[in-house]
Amino acid sequence: MDVLIQLLDRLLLAAGQLLMNPFYYIGIIFIVLHYRKQIQLERKLFHTKLHSLMNETWRTVLWGWIGGLAASVLLLFVGVSIDAEAVLLLWVITIVLVMVRVRFLCLAYAAGILGVAQAVLSWLPNAADLTASVPVLKIVANADIPSLLLIVAVLHLLEGLLTQYQGARMTTPLFLEGKRGQIIGGQQLQGFWPVPMFLLVPAAGGGELGLPWATLFGANLASGWTLLAFPAMIGFTELTISKLPRRQARFSANLLYLYGLIMLGAAVAAHFWPPVLIAGALLSMALHEGLIRYNQWLEDKQAPFYVHSPRGLMVLSVVPNSPAQELGIQVGELIHKVNGHKVRTKTDLHQAMGLNSAFCKLEVLNEQGEVRFLHRAIFAGDHHQLGIILAPDQQALYFTEHRPVHLLSYLRGRITGLLSNDSTKSM
Template sequence: MAGFVTVLPSFFLNPLLYLFLLLFWRHYYRQIQFERKLYHVRYNNPWEQWFHSVVHGLFGGILASGLLFVLGVAVRPWDFWIIGGLSLVLALFQLQYLCFAYAAGWYALAAFLVQLWPQGKDLTWMSGGWEFMGEVHLPSILGVAAILHIAEAFLVKLNRGRGGSPLFIRGKRGRLLGAYQMQKFWLLPLLVIVPATSNVSMSAPSWWPMLLSVAGTSFALMLFPAAIGFAEVAISQLPKQKARASSRRLLLYSLILLGFAWSTHYFLWAGLMGAIFAIVGHEGMIRFGNWREGKGHPIFTQLGQGIVVLAVLPATPAEKMGIVAGDIILKVNGSDVREADDFYPALQLNSAFCKMEVRNVEGHIKYLQRAVYQGEHHQLGLVLAPDDHTPFYVDMKPVSLVHLIRQQIDKGA
């Protein structure tokens, strides 16, 4: 406990902590602005999103820190600083690159190349940097990336797809589809073990496996902020189903990367394969998820057999009735509704009461009813899936840190 208390002040003095928190807030605030522009109402709460990023990130940090300790991962403090700074640089190009997997992969790749050619330190102008990179412990760097993604798999499953934004997008065949943009970030406080460089140290316990650690018997503690992110688009699945599938892929990715980290102890070339897999495997996992979505049957599209619900706004009559995303409204007040133009006239058939026949995504019929108060006919809180008459859609483009900063500058001007 005393060791933890001593490292706590340095955590709150770390500038990366506040940079990550600011980036998270800016992203969630931009998301809410986008929702207001589309639906003239807020679907998500930016403060709630930001709060979950911090609180859930705390649970993820505890899990990751425990795994780091059990596996004996010991990394130099400067390695964490470089990986954290590199993740911010990569986010300048695309915000999803804020994830530590990309930064750790590139850092491990550079370290591998240096260690493959140690003679580079004989060159005077690069001797210092070459020697520093030559001492990078590749198993630990790859191990940190793997463990962070085990924590990410846990957090994605814990989040269950909450916080996604409903969107109208254009499918491959030109038809408008409803979708959910799921983009979430978490801040993990990592309690990590670093090789001791002072008298404030601890001895390694006899039971400690030290599978991935550097050689040595004395270690110290460091509390460091790490950012991990998740970005997917749900088209053929509900957000919670998409989150479950993504969580399983993340866990598989993490275990394979952990295997590369362990193998690097015995084969230096496994470090090269691990570094490449950290980058390409993560990107491939995202692209595979998007490919699966494109191949699947879209849920949120109007086919003239009832009206499909894309989203239900919080604290509205529709939510209180029990309507959820993916439901298909078949009848309203006894009248068949095949398209959006049939919906509101059917609501007007009974000015005091509303009865609906709804089919859910499992194909089960449910009957919903509720008293309707003055003005609620046009304020049920439903966002319907797009049809051929929908006047707009969103062109999905990657967002970069530069884009967010430019938006903030333009807003200030």
């Protein structure tokens, strides 16, 4: 009971420290800037609002807290050894990396760099003099890399769970240029969560009460412990032209589970056998990059899915709270017939809907090719296509260029990566 009371007391203290930590708010500001940029792109491409900035922001913050508390409970039995100075250095490294590429906003890269730096520092003949005279090098030398690698593993297992169950929510439909120059549809999945963790670490100078259970890493917690607030960021952004959003989210989650389990083994190995520490640090970065490249390679091999076919018009997205959403029309389905007339182009769709201005009957083909019959009255103010966003044709005014971005691009007012379709100008 005394341990539980101390945990609650120090949790409140650590929570207060977290709320005063500027890096936690930097993470939230990044999420706001990222989602704002995506919503601006949606408005430019589709002239409608597909996501709410406020709703998506508070949802990610809420799930970040839930995930952070769950990870903190798991790490109670590990016994990591990390201090506030190491956390600060990790965030500084992360911010520098994000200036280069936004996808480097991941502890895997910062922890890997810190581990490599520690190994290189230990090989220098004058390492002791350097660490004594340069405070930053002292932090590098004293950092517990196995503990950091284990935190990386736990965070990616958590990211896998959030991606599997939340990853398809913030999906943005895109118009892209295909391999042969034609305009095709795609889906950009993304999700970022600020994760506040509270790590059980040895207390400086000991404490009043020791920890009654043994920990995996055997940190010196029997003589005193405290809770350290560790604000972290997890998240992903991926593009698919060949899968439905929920399938891509499940595939990405499986890769994250694999990465997390491998890094868990690497962290334990580095703790009990220090010579493999640099291998674990390098693996943290290389395997993360490798999984990203593997997913991109698989996508490049697949045929585009979000294109129209002779059977009908492909549904790329559905506007929230629209008639199409009420009817249950799903992304990836084909609009086969409208008011009894087969449709193959957007012109066919508009003409067929104009046959009856008060009512609309649809025949929709689902993933299995089965026909679904839908009908609904049309009211004044309804979306002119019932809220259906169709895959692009070659007359699309704009398409997006998928390329890596850096942090400064989020601070610009204009939308980057949006190109005009020159084929429409010559027609």
